Amino acid sequence: MTTTAKVKQTEVLRRLPPYVFAELDRLKAAARSRGATLVDLGIGSPDIPVAPTIIDELARAARDPSAHGYPPFRGVPRFFDAIGAYMQSRFDIAVDPPREALALSGAKEGLAQLVMSLCGPGDSVLVPEIYYPVYARSAWLSGAEVSWIPMRARDGFVLDLDAISEEDARRARVLIVNYPNNPTGARVELEFYERAVAFARQHDLVLVSDLAYSELTFDGSPAPSALQVEGASEVTIEFHSFSKTFSMAGLRIGFAVGNSDAIEALAAYRTNTGYGTPTAVQHAAAFALDNRLELVPPKVAAYKARRDAMAAAFEAEGWRIPVPDASMYLWLPVPEGVDDWSWVQTLIDEDGVVVTPGVAFGAGGKGFFRISLVRDAKTLTEAAKLIAGRRSRMTI
Ligand SMILES: Cc1ncc(COP(=O)(O)O)c(C=O)c1O
Numbered sequence: 354m355t356t357t358a359k360v361k362q363t364e365v366l367r368r369l370p371p372y373v374f375a376e377l378d379r380l381k382a383a384a385r386s387r388g389a390t391l392v393d394l395g396i397g398s399p400d401i402p403v404a405p406t407i408i409d410e411l412a413r414a415a416r417d418p419s420a421h422g423y424p425p426f427r428g429v430p431r432f433f434d435a436i437g438a439y440m441q442s443r444f445d446i447a448v449d450p451p452r453e454a455l456a457l458s459g460a461k462e463g464l465a466q467l468v469m470s471l472c473g474p475g476d477s478v479l480v481p482e483i484y485y486p487v488y489a490r491s492a493w494l495s496g497a498e499v500s501w502i503p504m505r506a507r508d509g510f511v512l513d514l515d516a517i518s519e520e521d522a523r524r525a526r527v528l529i530v531n532y533p534n535n536p537t538g539a540r541v542e543l544e545f546y547e548r549a550v551a552f553a554r555q556h557d558l559v560l561v562s563d564l565a566y567s568e569l570t571f572d573g574s575p576a577p578s579a580l581q582v583e584g585a586s587e588v589t590i591e592f593h594s595f596s597k598t599f600s601m602a603g604l605r606i607g608f609a610v611g612n613s614d615a616i617e618a619l620a621a622y623r624t625n626t627g628y629g630t631p632t633a634v635q636h637a638a639a640f641a642l643d644n645r646l647e648l649v650p651p652k653v654a655a656y657k658a659r660r661d662a663m664a665a666a667f668e669a670e671g672w673r674i675p676v677p678d679a680s681m682y683l684w685l686p687v688p689e690g691v692d693d694w695s696w697v698q699t700l701i702d703e704d705g706v707v708v709t710p711g712v713a714f715g716a717g718g719k720g721f722f723r724i725s726l727v728r729d730a731k732t733l734t735e736a737a738k739l740i741a742g743r744r745s746r747m748t749i
Contacts, residue, residue, distance in 0.1 A: 369493055372486070373713035377697070384701050392736050395707040397535065397681060397725040399600040401655060404648050407599060407641050414636035424629035427620055428456035428608070435639035436608055443645075444578040452613050453586065455620055456630040456638075460565050460594040460607040463619065464529075465491035467590065467609070470622035471559060472497035472526050479521065479528040481512055482717030483537060485563065488529045489715070500525060504717055510539035510684075514552050522556040531563040533576050536714050536723040537684045538677025540570065546579040553588040559615055560585075565594040565607075568649050570679040571657045580611055590615035597681060598649060599641045606630060606638045656681045662730035663737045670741030683724040687711070688748040693719060699747065704739040 377395055384391060414420050428436075433450035440446045448454060457463035465487050472478055474496035480488045482501040489499045500521035503513040512530060530549055532541040546562070553560035562579035570576050579589050590611035596602035609619055623629075641648060660676065663683060667674045674685055687696045693710045700706045709725070711718030724740075726733060 365494060365496065369490060373710065374486075377707070377709065377713070380698055380701050381707055384705070389702075389705050391701065391705050391707050392728060392732055393707040394724045394727060394733075394736060395709045396727075397597070398602055398727060399597060399681075400727045400729075401600045401652065403600050403604070404641075406644065407601070407637050407648070410640035411604070411633055411637035414633035417633075420632035420636070424456075424632040424635070426624050426629045427451065428454065428629065429632055429635045429639075432456055432608075432635040432639045435642040436610060439642045439645070440578075440580075440610060443575070444581055446578065446580050448580075448586075448610055450610075453616055454608055454610040455616050455623075456635055457592075457607045457609060458605040458630045458634075459596065459602075460563065460592040460609075461487050463592055463607060463609050464488065464561065464563060465494070466622045466626075467561065467615065467619045468492055468497070468527060469495045470618040471615070476526045477521065477524040479517060479525045479558075481529070481531065481715075483510065483534075483711070483714045484529070484717075485531060485535055485714070488531075488563075492527075497526070498524075501715075501717070502528075504537075510534060510537040511541055511545060512549075514548055517552075522552075522558075525556065525558050527559050527561055528553055528556075529561045529563065530579070531565070533566040533570060533679030535566060535680060536682050536709070536711070536718065536721075538680040538682055540576055540679045543577045543581055546577060546582045546585070549579065550582045550585045550588060558588075559612070560589040562589060562591040564591050566597055566680045567593065568598040568645070569653060569656055569681055571653065571660065572678050576679065586611050586613075588612060590619070595638050595641060598645075598652065599638075600652070601638065601641070604634050604637065606634050608638075656726055659726040659728075659730050659733050663724070663726070663733045666734040666737035667741050670738060670745075672741050672744065681726045683726070684711075684721055685724065687720055687722055688744045691747050693722070696747070697722060700740060700743060704743055706736045706739055708740070 436454045437450045440448045468491035472495045476497040478492035481504045483504045492499050503516045594607040664676045697710045709723040711721030
């Protein structure tokens with residue numbers, strides 16, 4: 354295929370830093386071309402199928418011709434009703450969904466669109482120094498800058514909001530937080546959100562809470578919502594996802610909820626660039642929310658059993674790992690004295706196990722790697738043995 358001078362990505366797109374996951378794909382493809390079979394614990398794409406009852410509802414809705422035209426821009430009434438009931442029963446928060454919620458084709462695009470609807474050149478976004486890539490990339494795509502919020506192992510990966518400089522706080526339009534956290538598995542209590550909401554008020558910015566892992570907690574205590582803080586909806590918008598909780602990653606569905614002006618900005622961006630989220634998928638998601646008390650516990654039990662199987666396998670090999678209380682990941686230190694990329698590449702090339710280097714989540718992730726719990730316990734146990742064995746041989 355030829356390239357022409359006319360097809361030229363914008364300056365902004367070309368200047369984005371390389372996407373680490375693309376480099377990981379290259380390493381995987383190279384290993385596969387040499388005949389390797391890989392156990393891919395890199396990307397966090399759930400292997401557990403969507404519940405049959407959700408699929409039945411999807412099929413039913415898809416057969417109804419009223420779902421075949423363009424969907425309403427913001428969301429179908431049934432999905433709004435389910436969001437309202439969920440926010441009430443799960444978090445004890447009363448929301449008026451048509452005004453304070455919006456259907457999305459996944460939290461990721463919603464997060465990006467929100468940043469792009471609120472920020473432009475001269476603005477800045479406060480992003481954790483260990484972060485889900487879209488937070489920073491959407492800021493850069495909008496022409497805004499990123500200021501990093503310290504997020505350290507010694508603080509249990511809870512953001513140090515006090516360490517944000519006055520200057521960074523003054524320039525920021527948006528502050529993004531994500532707990533339960535990808536990739537570290539850290540979680541916070543309501544007290545953290547109280548401080549984040551107070552920070553947003555004090556510095557006149559929008560608090561964006563990414564709650565994609567809200568239901569995946571393992572100690573029986575549910576994760577809070579930032580919107581539970583008194584008056585939070587004056588400054589807060591929150592993003593929810595069906596990808597992990599209901600394994601619906603491939604159906605692309607989520608929602609935003611919270612401050613009505615932020616919802617309005619997001620809706621304005623979306624209306625100008627696309628249509629709403631497919632109607633049939635919204636019906637399936639509404640069904641999932643309405644039946645969460647039956648559908649979620651088996652998911653939590655599965656990820657917990659996988660986490661425990663891996664932790665036990667590591668321990669049997671003499672490595673006591675930090676065991677997270679939430680999410681579907683293990684976040685582990687790269688062996689001392691070993692370069693992050695050599696570690697990941699050796700695991701792929703020598704052991705056939707794919708993990709993600711921590712630097713995929715920003716400079717703050719250096720020295721760590723992430724394992725996604727997206728295979729059954731037996732496969733994960735085997736992988737843990739291989740990883741632990743490699744660690745003993747590579748540790749200096
Ligand atoms: C922290 C976080 N937020 C958002 C998402 C994306 O969610 P969705 O699939 O709903 O776009 C992910 C997916 O891995 C994630 O880890």
